[in-house]
Amino acid sequence: xxxxxxxxxxxxxxxxxxxxxxxxxxxxxxxxxxxxxxxxxxxxxxxxxxxxxxxxxxxxxxxxxxxxxxxxxxxxxxxxxxxxxxxxxxxxxxxxxxxxxxxxxxxxxxxxxxxxxxxxxxxxxxxxxxxxxxxxxxxxxxxxxxxxxxxxxxxxxxxxxxxxxxxxxxxxxxxxxxxxxxxxxxxxxxxxxxxxxxxxxxxxxxxxxxxxxxxxxxxxxxxxxxxxxxxxxxxxxxxxxxxxxxxxxxxxxxxxxxxxxxxxxxxxxxxxxxxxxxxxxxxxxxxxxxxxxxxxxxxxxxxxxxxxxxxxxxxxxxxxxxxxxxxxxxxxxxxxxxxxxxxxxxxxxxxxxxxxxxxxxxxxxxxxxxxxxxxxxxxxxxxxxxxxxxxxxxxxxxxxxxxxxxxxxxxxxxxxxxxxxxxxxxxxxxxxxxxxxxxxxxxxxxxxxxxxxxxxxx
Amino acid sequence: xxxxxxxxxxxxxxxxxxxxxxxxxxxxxxxxxxxxxxxxxxxxxxxxxxxxxxxxxxxxxxxxxxxxxxxxxxxxxxxxxxxxxxxxxxxxxxxxxxxxxxxxxxxxxxxxxxxxxxxxxxxxxxxxxxxxxxxxxxxxxxxxxxxxxxxxxxxxxxxxxxxxxxxxxxxxxxxxxxxxxxxxxxxxxxxxxxxxxxxxxxxxxxxxxxxxxxxxxxxxxxxxxxxxxxxxxxxxxxxxxxxxxxxxxxxxxxxxxxxxxxxxxxxxxxxxxxxxxxxxxxxxxxxxxxxxxxxxxxxxxxxxxxxxxxxxxxxxxxxxxxxxxxxxxxxxxxxxxxxxxxxxxxxxxxxxxxxxxxxxxxxxxxxxxxxxxxxxxxxxxxxxxxxxxxxxxxxxxxxxxxxxxxxxxxxxxxxxxxxxxxxxxxxxxxxxxxxxxxxxxxxxxxxxxxxxxxxxxx
Numbered sequence: 001x002x003x004x005x006x007x008x009x010x011x012x013x014x015x016x017x018x019x020x021x022x023x024x025x026x027x028x029x030x031x032x033x034x035x036x037x038x039x040x041x042x043x044x045x046x047x048x049x050x051x052x053x054x055x056x057x058x059x060x061x062x063x064x065x066x067x068x069x070x071x072x073x074x075x076x077x078x079x080x081x082x083x084x085x086x087x088x089x090x091x092x093x094x095x096x097x098x099x100x101x102x103x104x105x106x107x108x109x110x111x112x113x114x115x116x117x118x119x120x121x122x123x124x125x126x127x128x129x130x131x132x133x134x135x136x137x138x139x140x141x142x143x144x145x146x147x148x149x150x151x152x153x154x155x156x157x158x159x160x161x162x163x164x165x166x167x168x169x170x171x172x173x174x175x176x177x178x179x180x181x182x183x184x185x186x187x188x189x190x191x192x193x194x195x196x197x198x199x200x201x202x203x204x205x206x207x208x209x210x211x212x213x214x215x216x217x218x219x220x221x222x223x224x225x226x227x228x229x230x231x232x233x234x235x236x237x238x239x240x241x242x243x244x245x246x247x248x249x250x251x252x253x254x255x256x257x258x259x260x261x262x263x264x265x266x267x268x269x270x271x272x273x274x275x276x277x278x279x280x281x282x283x284x285x286x287x288x289x290x291x292x293x294x295x296x297x298x299x300x301x302x303x304x305x306x307x308x309x310x311x312x313x314x315x316x317x318x319x320x321x322x323x324x325x326x327x328x329x330x331x332x333x334x335x336x337x338x339x340x341x342x343x344x345x346x347x348x349x350x351x352x353x354x355x356x357x358x359x360x361x362x363x364x365x366x367x368x369x370x371x372x373x374x375x376x377x378x379x380x381x382x383x384x385x386x387x388x389x390x391x392x393x394x395x396x397x398x399x400x401x402x403x404x405x406x407x408x409x410x411x412x413x414x415x416x417x418x419x420x421x422x423x424x425x426x427x428x429x430x431x432x433x434x435x436x437x438x439x440x441x442x443x444x445x446x447x448x449x450x451x452x453x454x455x456x457x458x
Numbered sequence: 459x460x461x462x463x464x465x466x467x468x469x470x471x472x473x474x475x476x477x478x479x480x481x482x483x484x485x486x487x488x489x490x491x492x493x494x495x496x497x498x499x500x501x502x503x504x505x506x507x508x509x510x511x512x513x514x515x516x517x518x519x520x521x522x523x524x525x526x527x528x529x530x531x532x533x534x535x536x537x538x539x540x541x542x543x544x545x546x547x548x549x550x551x552x553x554x555x556x557x558x559x560x561x562x563x564x565x566x567x568x569x570x571x572x573x574x575x576x577x578x579x580x581x582x583x584x585x586x587x588x589x590x591x592x593x594x595x596x597x598x599x600x601x602x603x604x605x606x607x608x609x610x611x612x613x614x615x616x617x618x619x620x621x622x623x624x625x626x627x628x629x630x631x632x633x634x635x636x637x638x639x640x641x642x643x644x645x646x647x648x649x650x651x652x653x654x655x656x657x658x659x660x661x662x663x664x665x666x667x668x669x670x671x672x673x674x675x676x677x678x679x680x681x682x683x684x685x686x687x688x689x690x691x692x693x694x695x696x697x698x699x700x701x702x703x704x705x706x707x708x709x710x711x712x713x714x715x716x717x718x719x720x721x722x723x724x725x726x727x728x729x730x731x732x733x734x735x736x737x738x739x740x741x742x743x744x745x746x747x748x749x750x751x752x753x754x755x756x757x758x759x760x761x762x763x764x765x766x767x768x769x770x771x772x773x774x775x776x777x778x779x780x781x782x783x784x785x786x787x788x789x790x791x792x793x794x795x796x797x798x799x800x801x802x803x804x805x806x807x808x809x810x811x812x813x814x815x816x817x818x819x820x821x822x823x824x825x826x827x828x829x830x831x832x833x834x835x836x837x838x839x840x841x842x843x844x845x846x847x848x849x850x851x852x853x854x855x856x857x858x859x860x861x862x863x864x865x866x867x868x869x870x871x872x873x874x875x876x877x878x879x880x881x882x883x884x885x886x887x888x889x890x891x892x893x894x895x896x897x898x899x900x901x902x903x904x905x906x907x908x909x910x911x912x913x914x915x916x
Contacts, residue, residue: 288747
């Protein structure tokens with residue numbers, strides 16, 4: 001069997017060897033097998049094509065298409081749902097070296113970028129013009145724009161500015177057969193034809209490979225104000241977050257962390273958040289009236305909080321934001337992490353936290369929880385020992401129960417990380433068989449041979 | 459020929475007569491033939507099905523599908539691109555009587571509505587809870603949500619709050635064969651599967667008929683501030699609008715009207731705007747810092763303006779907003795109106811206005827211009843004598859030239875009204891043949907028999 005695999009891999013590699021960027025180097029193949037989901041395929045992909053240009057991607061897809069080889073698109077490899085995981089028999093088309101910012105128009109507030117550019121690099125370049133790019137996953141420093149588009153990634157600032165879909169005006173995409181399609185436009189509005197742009201955003205590499213994106217930048221706020229509040233328990237923090245929504249206040253950031261996560265951050269970073277409470281809410285407002293809006297937030301959370309701490313200056317604010325950004329890396333020091341991504345109606349946050357505690361107690365898995373609270377998007381993180389599986393046994397059971405919890409509360413399986421490989425089995429349950437069937441028909445219309453990221457997303 | 463048409467119509471009517479809401483009444487058919495685009499088909503549709511429930515729509519499509527009859531979905535009939543126009547051989551499925559607001563959740567800020575409900579009625583109901591529905595076409599008092607969804611309608615508040623796509627969380631849609639599909643969700647975020655919701659929004663009734671929409675409402679701003687500025691010419695007003703964008707200010711409304719439009723509004727409404735200048739810019743800000751932001755706008759426009767008038771109170775502000783809302787009705791008193799809908803990059807507004815003046819001079823057609831200036835979305839309105847055609851001769855030529863002007867400036871054919879029947883011939887030029895081909899493949903995947911609104915949009 002092992003020999004058979006090896007020879008099959010050699011065949012694939014030979015078929016792709018016409019591509020100057022193709023490599024069958026074992027290290028390259030092993031590195032391209034997995035992402036940050038914690039899932040590790042049993043075998044690596046057969047070949048990796050390290051594209052440096054749009055033409056490289058076109059050529060890779062033409063070759064693969066002609067030979068019927070399955071292709072897994074790959075960017076920075078920071079996905080959390082195994083959407084970029086690749087195994088034996090598959091060709092990885094890696095665009096991480098296509099990482100240039102092609103242009104920034106500071107008047108129109110538009111950036112044109114290649115897919116491999118890191119999210120944080122776009123923001124750094126935008127900042128030079130007093131602008132920012134709103135979708136800011138916690139992984140901003142290491143995730144790339146192509147992957148953000150593939151998963152319709154969110155982040156903290158989505159609370160006010162929307163997800164990736166609201167910040168991508170247009171795309172250039174290589175289709176399965178190597179043809180290049182333009183979607184969207186460079187104007188803010190436009191309704192000529194169907195919204196193919198939105199169709200590609202969040203399609204997890206199953207419809208095409210993005211080679212260029214036109215991003216909408218926004219003016220950096222004239223003023224931001226930040227506070228942290230600590231609570232006796234996570235349900236109180238959830239109720240406080242819902243109270244902010246119910247009070248019709250629009251924070252630019254509203255992040256929640258539970259006690260175990262705070263303890264993990266403290267352990268990793270030497271901070272002392274957990275001493276102040278068993279749950280934490282971070283709120284930021286921006287704009288000309290940011291200070292007035294923050295006062296309203298302080299008023300809304302006070303009845304639920306042990307203490308409320310407005311940041312005295314930018315450094316204090318940055319330290320509070322950093323605590324949230326440190327959550328996932330801190331947990332990764334404790335074991336293998338599987339990150340849930342459910343979303344629920346915004347007034348059901350406390351119910352969701354209570355449900356997660358119940359799941360943890362029943363299944364015996366450790367669950368740490370953070371949430372983009374303004375959007376009702378929770379990341380319950382299952383942490384297992386490094387040698388334990390996250391795709392079988394209790395971790396898998398807990399992941400399924402999380403989905404059913406979200407469903408009971410009127411929510412969804414995935415808010416911003418995507419389905420990938422890890423959540424496929426619940427897709428039909430959420431969408432219905434007919435919707436899945438239609439989505440497969442759309443997939444077939446764009447990729448009749450079915451070579452793009454097979455087995456992922458739908 | 460006439461007899462042949464009449465007998466063919468009778469046959470269609472007979473085929474649909476199994477539907478309890480079907481009528482072949484000549485008045486009903488004549489009323490369902492056209493919209494507010496100014497386009498009048500040579501013949502009326504054969505039959506109109508006046509649906510009162512989701513089941514009525516399902517039954518209508520099942521009947522039509524079984525017999526291969528082309529179906530034109532219809533709401534309030536206020537479309538501006540002839541998207542709802544219907545002719546001999548076609549069945550109109552009219553959902554205007556399905557006009558109930560099914561529920562409003564003031565905490566989650568969500569409304570569930572039927573497609574025939576008027577945009578203004580949604581806003582009136584939301585206002586009772588201190589909420590509003592952001593997409594506000596000028597026709598808010600007479601246009602229905604289903605049509606807003608079909609065209610991805612915009613309006614004034616889009617400047618800050620986005621278009622219909624950003625305010626529709628989910629849909630229930632009847633497909634061509636009568637099956638009912640749910641798209642989207644009731645949570646703010648969610649990426650399970652492809653974004654079918656966005657695919658249906660703006661698809662102009664070619665993919666399905668919306669029978670229910672879950673709308674996102676927003677908190678009414680705690681404060682709004684309004685100003686009007688008058689200019690010596692429309693290019694100056696365009697430059698002032700671009701200056702606001704360049705100064706990174708986010709107005710909630712930024713509307714521009716040229717001198718001829720002002721004169722038409724004055725004539726119809728007895729106001730005296732034209733005396734104050736040959737172009738008008740209306741700006742509104744909202745939120746806790748609205749007054750501070752309005753000061754910034756006043757500063758940005760001052761170098762270009764003849765005068766700047768902050769509204770002293772809500773009544774003055776409402777009068778200024780009304781002037782803009784009156785523009786299209788005022789022009790309709792002057793003749794038959796064909797409304798252009800081009801969008802250009804936001805810093806090209808002055809160039810667009812100059813180009814429109816040049817087109818008017820060259821073709822001899824009268825063009826009145828208004829614009830959603832913050833989005834670069836212009837509505838150049840061609841006014842011809844009531845007996846003249848808007849789909850042939852100079853009006854048609856001018857419409858084509860407008861598109862090519864937009865294209866030269868990096869813009870698009872239609873910002874928010876849709877392609878309908880009137881702009882079809884330029885679609886492939888904007889999108890490219892390959893994109894149109896893919897869109898037709900998607901259409902074929904959802905409506906294999908091609909019965910839904912044939913000949914429209916793509």
